[in-house]
Amino acid sequence: MATIRLSSLDLGGIAEYLKSGACKSVVVLTGAGVSTGAGIPDFRSPGGLYDSLRPELITATENQRSAMRSDPTWVVMKDMFFANQLPYMEVRRPFILGTQHQKWKATISHWFIRFLEEEQFLTRLFTQNIDGLDYQTDLTRELVCNVHGSLGRVSCEGCQQEMPLDDFCVQVRKNIKDIYNVDPDAPKESSNIPCPSCSRPLVKPSTVLFGSSLPRDFFVHCQQELPKADLLIVAGTSLVVAPANQVVQMVGQDCPRLIVNKEPVGAELGIRYGSSATRDVFAGDRSCDEVFLELIRLMGWEDKLRRIRDRLPEGSQALVSAI
Ligand SMILES: [Zn+2]
Known part of the structure; x- marks a missing residue:
């Protein structure tokens, strides 16, 4: 019988869990949605690269x-x-x-991941993005796994x-x-x-071209780190590209999973939403940046964000001014 680790299946429950001391290892998987606030088009959304390809x-x-x-x-x-x-x-x-x-600047979502590292939660960032924005936040390079390579x-x-x-x-x-x-x-x-x-x-x-194999370190990190993770955060990805999407299945049976995306994704991978949920939290209907801004507030990390305000894209600076 799996343990229920969250007091409530919402962002408040995630923040409480992070603060409780019981959550020591956080793994993050990101996709294009964390970079849209920087002005980089999301490949798969309407108006994105694939949609507008001529x-x-x-x-x-x-x-x-x-x-x-x-x-x-x-x-x-x-x-x-x-x-x-x-x-x-x-x-x-x-x-x-x-x-x-x-040309593009790291977003609130990228900075949230950097804050996780500062607070010694972050075990690994798997990013499917090739834009390299994660490095702008001075995140330790060794913690980043570029699942699909880098531009x-x-x-x-x-x-x-x-x-x-x-x-x-x-x-x-x-x-x-x-x-x-x-x-x-x-x-x-x-x-x-x-x-x-x-x-x-x-x-x-x-x-990494479609049809090529993924970097070996992706598989190594998955095997070594996912079974021991205390929290998985999945942000801005439609979870349709394998094998990156397998990350959600490789964490432990009771590991809470926070899905930050415009719509609920991953049902076919076993993520449970609504009344059948026991460990999965969905935060949507807003941009990734807005969700992480709320989580930053719940964690009391507003000062961290204010300190780097000038390094954010213009649109995000306005969001920070409001806190
Ligand atoms: Zn050559």
């Missing part, structure tokens, strides 16, 4: 375009990338260049040789056209970027 603008064969039309995730698939690198490069161009310039590092899919991000961005600016129509200096036609080491056009940010 295959007719992408340099590809008719067959490749029709594949992208039926399933936009083709742009990040391994088979597509090895056949034609330009769909990935053209779709990612503004994200690659924006990452280089730190901040560049390497060759063929020979694995790394390339400095700045050198790569010079090539992206010069070789890859702008399908979003925001950069007047972009070339009108795209051409491939050869790997400086093996000359094949396979150099790209070190994000």
Whole structure:
């Protein structure tokens, strides 16, 4: 019989549990929803990258375009990338260049995770995001597991040789056209970027392509840390991408799980909402940032947040002013 660890299945119950001393190890899994407050589009939501993808603008064969039309995730698939690198490069161009310039700022959600580390709760952050915003909060790098890789590092899919991000961005600016129509200096036609080491056009940010295996450390951390976790926080992810979504099933039978998302997700993975819930807490109908702001308040961490107010995206600064 599993132990019931929360006094109430809401944010208040989570805060009480964190303060009780019984919760010593928190694992967090994040997705695109924690970065939308920074202005980075969520891939899967209406208006997000996949929804607004326009295959007719992408340099590809008719067959490749029709594949992208039926399933936009083709742009990040391994088979597509090895056949034609330009769909990935053209779709990612503004994200690659924006990452280089730190165009986006870490949100309240990212800072909440940093506060968890400061208070010695955080065992691991698994992030499915490739934007690298977690590092802006000075979160200890070793605590972060980039489940799907990162835009901040560049390497060759063929020979694995790394390339400095700045050198790569010079090539992206010069070789890859702008399908979003925001950069007047972009070339009108795209051409491939050869790997400086093996000359094949396979150099790209070190994000994990669909169809490739995940970094080994993901599986190691899952096995070592999830069964011992006292709390799992899942934020801003639709939990549809395997194997990252398996994280919710690898914690102990009585480990409370806080799901922060616009709609309830993970029912097919065994997360129980409403009257059948015993350990799962759903916090939705608001942005991730608003939920974490409330949790920060419940934890009495407002001063931490005020101290970093100027480092937040403008929209979030207004939220902090209200507390
Ligand atoms: Zn190479």
